[in-house]
Amino acid sequence: MMKKILGWLHLWLGITSGIVVLIVALTGSLLVFEEELEHTFHSSFFYVAPPAHAVRLPLDQLVMTVQQQYPGYKTGNMKIEPAHNRTVIFQLLKTKTDQLYVSVNPYSGHIIAATPASKRFFTIVLQLHRYLCMGATGKVITGVSCSIFVLLTLSGLILWWPKRNNRKQRFRVKWNASFKRLNWDLHAVFGFYVHLVLLVISLTGLVWSYQWVNGLLFYTFNGTFKAEKVTPPPSVAQEGSGYFEKIYRKTNETLPYSGPVTISYGNDTLAIAAFKNDLAAATANTYDFLYFEAGTGKLLKTRLHKDESAGMKARRLVYPIHTGSIYGWPTRVIALISSLVAASLPVTGVLIYLGRKKKKPVVQKKWAMA
Template sequence: MKKIIGWLHLWLGISSGLIVLIVALSGSLLVFEDELEHLFQPSFYYVQVPPQAERISTDILADKVQQAYPGFKSNYIIVEPEANRTVLFSQRKGKAGKGNGKVMLIAVNPYTGQIIKAVDEKGRFFAVVLRLHRYLCMGDTGKIITGISCSIFTILIITGLILWWPKRNNRKQRFRVKWNASFKRLNWDLHAIFGFYINIFLLMISLTGLAWSYKWVNNLLFYALDGNIKSTKMKAPESLPVKDTHIAYLDKILSTTNEKLTHPGTIMIRFGENDSLAVTVSKVNTTASVSNVVDFMYFQKGTGELVQERPYAKESKGMKARRLFFPIHTGSIYGWPTKILALICAWVAASLPITGLMIWLGRKKKPSLKKHVNARVQYQ
């Protein structure tokens, strides 16, 4: 049985190795996406707060952005709780969700109304890395390839643990890397022992990753925890907009949201694909013990009237579990400690196809006993 498992582990690893390498390396970059973005582009995310300054109305800022980009529709607005943060506006032209539209991300100074900078959202470095991570920058075809590779990688993690499992007489050798050994032995230790120590973490990352590739994974989660199958996508309720109300409805939305949800956190105002849908507002709860705890509220466009509330506390068990998939997958669930762990796991995962290939090549080059004897006789 172990020979069969070894054969399966070998050929599945060879067939998916390159994809695993790409996905793991791109994933390692995405672990600290926010921190790196803010480090290398501070002027895009931060402003100097003038003394005794008052923030300009969000509705006025939105009008300035709309005038600067005619022909674009509002996609979403991000308002951070810190006083020194820019307000980010996403403006789209065409059907951006279908991949054939244009989306601009615009940073605005909330105290002066100045448009600091606008970037093509799809062309941002981390946006490209994310597409590489999820789809290999190949759209639906890439999604199929990464989904299959993620499934294979899950099998490799399980079969790798079986192959690593030590016999009684050599348990110590399976827990320690012999750094002064030959290159061949050291390479094997790096592959097997490092793989063992992060085995459970890689399994969690790969299993949660399957949720973005296969709908049945999400359905299975909801069926197991809620007893029924739901869509994991939360849809905004219908609410026809009211035009020309002359009401600062975005400010009203923000005020109502902060009154209802008193915890600190980032607020995102997202506009529907069509005007028949309510405006969706989400607020992250940064005081929660884990990340990605988000409350949702829905408002009528034009008036800012509250249409519906969707607090995190009233979500189903299935939805709460599904919300954990992203922070588990990215390592953000408990902040910096788990992010560092996720980064290490991504680097080790990227090394496994390389060390595994070298193990296989080493075995292929190993001379047979018959050739060794013939060579020795000939030498004598």
């Protein structure tokens, strides 16, 4: 009786959320290797051929060039990679919906290309993944669908659970079986093998969907529902020049490990933030933050990852766990395979539903009395 009720719930919850799950899973599989795909298909945006014995231009000169070319964009950030063959990428902001990605040759100062964020392929993919390109309404829909998917994963495991005399069948796909049996195996067996990964991905996805889930994470590790935010300290911009290069050099001196540096600037009431990604850290998404005075490049505050609260460290792990990047390529491949299986589940599930044979009612024969 219990499995019958669960089967009914599993069926109709799956039908209700199937299209959304399909979209979110497919876009999620693309986002797992976002950087590699984008660098492959748009290599000229991210890479240059450095001239022999060339010296990179001061960052202040690159900032000035970009500001002169795009005067309407007052705030933004620039990302400087440690490799010599990489461009400097600027992300400029006019409004929340008006953003621009600009690629600059660090040796010549030439602007290679500028792409509006709204037309960038992976921006659209991310909008589909999180909001179905429907804004706040889409966020509600994906949040509900993500919650349903957690229930589908758990109920699917219970429905899959084999009896003692049927265990071998539940662990392997019978490739030479009929289409109906093969489709069932693809749904149930593949679903079983990735159910833990899908459960983790969907649970971490809820952190972005619901503020209370984010607060619960901080409560678990910090004992308070108040979520911490990394914001620059207040600072009044001073008159000066040549400070971006000074900030970059000071950041690399203070944080001597290898990794890209991102400098966020443009707000006259807040300090300039420089944060560096520690590529050698045990887990992905490990950043250290330094804050500088605009105009002078004076270091005002240091915020290192090792000094963060347990809640903030846990919150920073949510993204790499969700995307599978936490331990590099091995976990990303697992996340990719699991996402593709997740995308197949609504399809195979619908086929199971359509292929069901309804039992015909038993017709009792009436025998005439002799």
